[in-house]
Amino acid sequence: MLDTIREPKQKRAIEKKEKITKAGFDLICKNGYYNTNTAEIAKAAGVSTGIVYQYFKDKYDILIEGLEKYGDDIFFPMIKDNNIEIDINDLNTLLNNMINNYIKNHKISNVAHEEIMSMIHSDKKVAEYYYKRELEMTNSIKDILISNGFKDNNLSEKVHIMLGLIDNLCHEVIYHKHDHMNYDIMTNLVIDNIKELFKDDINN
Amino acid sequence: MLDTIREPKQKRAIEKKEKITKAGFDLICKNGYYNTNTAEIAKAAGVSTGIVYQYFKDKYDILIEGLEKYGDDIFFPMIKDNNIEIDINDLNTLLNNMINNYIKNHKISNVAHEEIMSMIHSDKKVAEYYYKRELEMTNSIKDILISNGFKDNNLSEKVHIMLGLIDNLCHEVIYHKHDHMNYDIMTNLVIDNIKELFKDDINN
Amino acid sequence: MLDTIREPKQKRAIEKKEKITKAGFDLICKNGYYNTNTAEIAKAAGVSTGIVYQYFKDKYDILIEGLEKYGDDIFFPMIKDNNIEIDINDLNTLLNNMINNYIKNHKISNVAHEEIMSMIHSDKKVAEYYYKRELEMTNSIKDILISNGFKDNNLSEKVHIMLGLIDNLCHEVIYHKHDHMNYDIMTNLVIDNIKELFKDDINN
Amino acid sequence: MLDTIREPKQKRAIEKKEKITKAGFDLICKNGYYNTNTAEIAKAAGVSTGIVYQYFKDKYDILIEGLEKYGDDIFFPMIKDNNIEIDINDLNTLLNNMINNYIKNHKISNVAHEEIMSMIHSDKKVAEYYYKRELEMTNSIKDILISNGFKDNNLSEKVHIMLGLIDNLCHEVIYHKHDHMNYDIMTNLVIDNIKELFKDDINN
DNA sequence: TATGAATGAGTCTTCATTCAT
DNA sequence: AATGAATGAAGACTCATTCAT
Numbered sequence: 001m002l003d004t005i006r007e008p009k010q011k012r013a014i015e016k017k018e019k020i021t022k023a024g025f026d027l028i029c030k031n032g033y034y035n036t037n038t039a040e041i042a043k044a045a046g047v048s049t050g051i052v053y054q055y056f057k058d059k060y061d062i063l064i065e066g067l068e069k070y071g072d073d074i075f076f077p078m079i080k081d082n083n084i085e086i087d088i089n090d091l092n093t094l095l096n097n098m099i100n101n102y103i104k105n106h107k108i109s110n111v112a113h114e115e116i117m118s119m120i121h122s123d124k125k126v127a128e129y130y131y132k133r134e135l136e137m138t139n140s141i142k143d144i145l146i147s148n149g150f151k152d153n154n155l156s157e158k159v160h161i162m163l164g165l166i167d168n169l170c171h172e173v174i175y176h177k178h179d180h181m182n183y184d185i186m187t188n189l190v191i192d193n194i195k196e197l198f199k200d201d202i203n204n
Numbered sequence: 205m206l207d208t209i210r211e212p213k214q215k216r217a218i219e220k221k222e223k224i225t226k227a228g229f230d231l232i233c234k235n236g237y238y239n240t241n242t243a244e245i246a247k248a249a250g251v252s253t254g255i256v257y258q259y260f261k262d263k264y265d266i267l268i269e270g271l272e273k274y275g276d277d278i279f280f281p282m283i284k285d286n287n288i289e290i291d292i293n294d295l296n297t298l299l300n301n302m303i304n305n306y307i308k309n310h311k312i313s314n315v316a317h318e319e320i321m322s323m324i325h326s327d328k329k330v331a332e333y334y335y336k337r338e339l340e341m342t343n344s345i346k347d348i349l350i351s352n353g354f355k356d357n358n359l360s361e362k363v364h365i366m367l368g369l370i371d372n373l374c375h376e377v378i379y380h381k382h383d384h385m386n387y388d389i390m391t392n393l394v395i396d397n398i399k400e401l402f403k404d405d406i407n408n
Numbered sequence: 409m410l411d412t413i414r415e416p417k418q419k420r421a422i423e424k425k426e427k428i429t430k431a432g433f434d435l436i437c438k439n440g441y442y443n444t445n446t447a448e449i450a451k452a453a454g455v456s457t458g459i460v461y462q463y464f465k466d467k468y469d470i471l472i473e474g475l476e477k478y479g480d481d482i483f484f485p486m487i488k489d490n491n492i493e494i495d496i497n498d499l500n501t502l503l504n505n506m507i508n509n510y511i512k513n514h515k516i517s518n519v520a521h522e523e524i525m526s527m528i529h530s531d532k533k534v535a536e537y538y539y540k541r542e543l544e545m546t547n548s549i550k551d552i553l554i555s556n557g558f559k560d561n562n563l564s565e566k567v568h569i570m571l572g573l574i575d576n577l578c579h580e581v582i583y584h585k586h587d588h589m590n591y592d593i594m595t596n597l598v599i600d601n602i603k604e605l606f607k608d609d610i611n612n
Numbered sequence: 613m614l615d616t617i618r619e620p621k622q623k624r625a626i627e628k629k630e631k632i633t634k635a636g637f638d639l640i641c642k643n644g645y646y647n648t649n650t651a652e653i654a655k656a657a658g659v660s661t662g663i664v665y666q667y668f669k670d671k672y673d674i675l676i677e678g679l680e681k682y683g684d685d686i687f688f689p690m691i692k693d694n695n696i697e698i699d700i701n702d703l704n705t706l707l708n709n710m711i712n713n714y715i716k717n718h719k720i721s722n723v724a725h726e727e728i729m730s731m732i733h734s735d736k737k738v739a740e741y742y743y744k745r746e747l748e749m750t751n752s753i754k755d756i757l758i759s760n761g762f763k764d765n766n767l768s769e770k771v772h773i774m775l776g777l778i779d780n781l782c783h784e785v786i787y788h789k790h791d792h793m794n795y796d797i798m799t800n801l802v803i804d805n806i807k808e809l810f811k812d813d814i815n816n
Numbered sequence: 817t818a819t820g821a822a823t824g825a826g827t828c829t830t831c832a833t834t835c836a837t
Numbered sequence: 838a839a840t841g842a843a844t845g846a847a848g849a850c851t852c853a854t855t856c857a858t
Contacts, residue, residue, distance in 0.1 A: 562801065
């Protein structure tokens with residue numbers, strides 16, 4: 001292992017590192033950590049295998065870097081690039097937007113979700129990242145709700161449940177494995193469910 | 205080359221195969237498929253590496269066999285060994301039982317859930333198993349509800365949402381990563397949520 | 409390795425050993441020594457793998473035993489089951505018979521010839537067997553010729569050349585890989601060649 | 613960077629591949645395909661085991677590559693690097709040269725002949741190579757003879773017989789297993805035999 | 817900096833041989 | 838005598854990582 005992992009300062013070097021991070025993380029998410037080798041990553045990034053180890057300590061490091069850079073797109077797409085403007089009088093639209101946004105991002109990240117999730121248990125750093133981010137997001141949504149006039153009546157728990165509901169729904173819609181299920185109905189049920197969850201918390 | 209994978213008839217042989225299946229599946233669930241090698245599996249099962257290949261075609265075969273044998277405990281513990289007697293007048297107790305049962309089993313299976321889930325995408329057989337079982341379980345619960353007087357008013361979708369809620373809750377409780385969250389409150393919220401979901405479907 | 413390799417005295421035991429020898433040698437000749445495993449041999453012989461090692465020291469021993477028992481059929485079929493009655497006035501018929509006989513036997517032994525030949529170099533015992541047998545056969549033919557009135561004028565060398573010619577011809581005929589070659593013509597050329605070889609040695 | 617700077621790299625790579633091919637093929641020919649392992653090959657070539665698989669798909673590939681590169685030396689040494697200038701008035705010298713050349717090369721190739729021959733039956737590619745080469749060589753010799761004024765009177769068959777005679781002779785001389793045989797006499801007999809074979813085909 | 821050739825430890829799998837029954 | 842389950846050493850091949858250029 002090299003002692004000197006370079007932290008690139010120059011533009012070209014930074015771009016190169018980012019290319020490796022992106023190519024590596026993409027491949028890992030698509031095919032799994034153990035089904036992706038460094039040669040592939042280097043090739044996909046358009047660099048030599050050797051250079052990878054100038055920017056990264058090891059293969060695992062690429063994953064962590066990728067996770068920090070692109071993890072939000074996979075795990076918490078609902079708050080990414082999304083200026084949530086809450087119109088209390090139109091929670092339906094709001095929730096629909098959230099869900100659609102989530103689905104859109106989730107589709108892009110494809111298989112990544114489970115692939116990375118499975119590492120949460122075997123890997124401390126991945127777990128750390130995930131739980132930290134999850135908390136941040138929960139709090140962030142909580143804050144938004146409060147600043148929009150919601151009462152803080154077990155809000156953390158409610159937000160968590162809400163996110164679980166959405167996550168579950170989106171998963172189902174994306175992989176669409178159950179032909180016998182009607183996703184429009186399901187979406188409406190989830191939205192109603194969420195509204196029910198918060199019904200006593202809306203000031204008026 | 206002889207391609208005789210022995211299907212053990214004798215009691216001792218069957219026991220041995222089961223030992224390997226169990227030891228192998230446990231290790232795979234605990235450490236991941238790629239972090240478990242055949243030598244470890246053999247050692248954990250108390251056999252030599254050679255014998256493994258008399259009972260299994262390859263390492264992958266152990267995973268599939270284990271999945272078929274123990275997969276239900278991991279993915280669908282709520283209906284396993286659980287005579288659900290629905291007392292309509294006491295849905296709270298019923299749901300609490302389900303959740304507790306789920307948590308108990310989930311704790312045993314430990315990390316297995318995500319570890320295996322991640323293979324759903326890279327592996328056809330694992331996916332096949334999972335989606336088939338998920339459907340079976342949804343239908344099974346749906347049937348139980350109907351035979352207990354529930355109306356079939358988008359029941360599939362509702363059951364799916366319910367299972368997602370429970371799964372999500374249990375996950376949270378088991379890994380208990382968010383210190384700021386109150387799990388009793390969360391459980392009650394989920395139970396209320398589920399009851400709300402089915403409120404119009406209960407005949408009386 | 410067992411100290412006690414049983415030399416079977418009883419009829420059933422002898423039959424069993426012979427079955428293993430035959431099955432083993434057949435498989436080795438057909439598929440090669442390294443492409444034949446003991447499980448296959450046992451199965452083909454209708455016995456258990458364990459019993460093989462009561463009659464044979466090791467796998468190699470089966471080959472040697474088979475070679476001693478059936479090797480002549482493969483390497484020296486021309487003198488096997490063949491009462492050579494030399495009619496000096498009809499050398500053509502004689503040689504034609506020899507050749508046809510050789511071809512017939514060679515076809516049965518199929519690939520065995522090269523398979524075993526290749527072991528002559530890597531294996532002392534196989535080499536020993538082969539050269540001893542080759543000498544025996546050369547001498548045997550030489551004796552027959554002399555007792556039929558041939559002069560011993562470099563007879564050993566001539567017989568050796570003759571056998572080489574026949575071997576080569578038969579090989580060609582059996583595997584028949586060269587579509588552009590006429591085997592009848594070739595056979596006649598070889599016969600003429602052999603006759604020419606001995607032309608000064610025939611007393612009259 | 614100039615392309616010419618990279619040139620020596622490629623040269624070195626080619627040399628390395630050739631080293632592996634040579635070392636591998638030598639070992640295989642000497643000890644047999646199944647008695648040669650990749651670690652030995654790598655060691656003999658002075659490289660690591662890993663690098664072998666950058667140049668070759670698998671162990672078998674080394675054999676095939678070696679066969680294509682050095683097979684002619686083993687199977688068809690008589691025409692290799694040998695400008696046959698036929699002096700019709702001195703067939704004896706010509707044939708003696710051929711035989712000596714053959715023996716010289718054959719001695720180098722050692723046991724390879726049978727070792728590879730034995731694979732002709734179990735292996736399609738080896739067989740393909742051999743029969744193609746054998747045909748090429750027969751035709752090549754035939755052409756040489758014709759261009760030197762020989763009549764095409766069953767020439768293919770005669771050339772084939774001639775080659776068989778030489779092959780057989782050389783084999784005998786090289787392994788020299790029969791003490792009772794006089795190889796000078798044998799050589800002369802073979803030469804006479806060949807001359808007899810073609811006696812009617814020489815134009816004058 | 818950059819390359820990609822080279823390393824070698826680690827993995828799955830096979831199979832001759834032994835052993836408990 | 839016989840079975841066939843069990844052993845474990847050995848082999849082909851992979852791949853994260855290093856190094857000569």
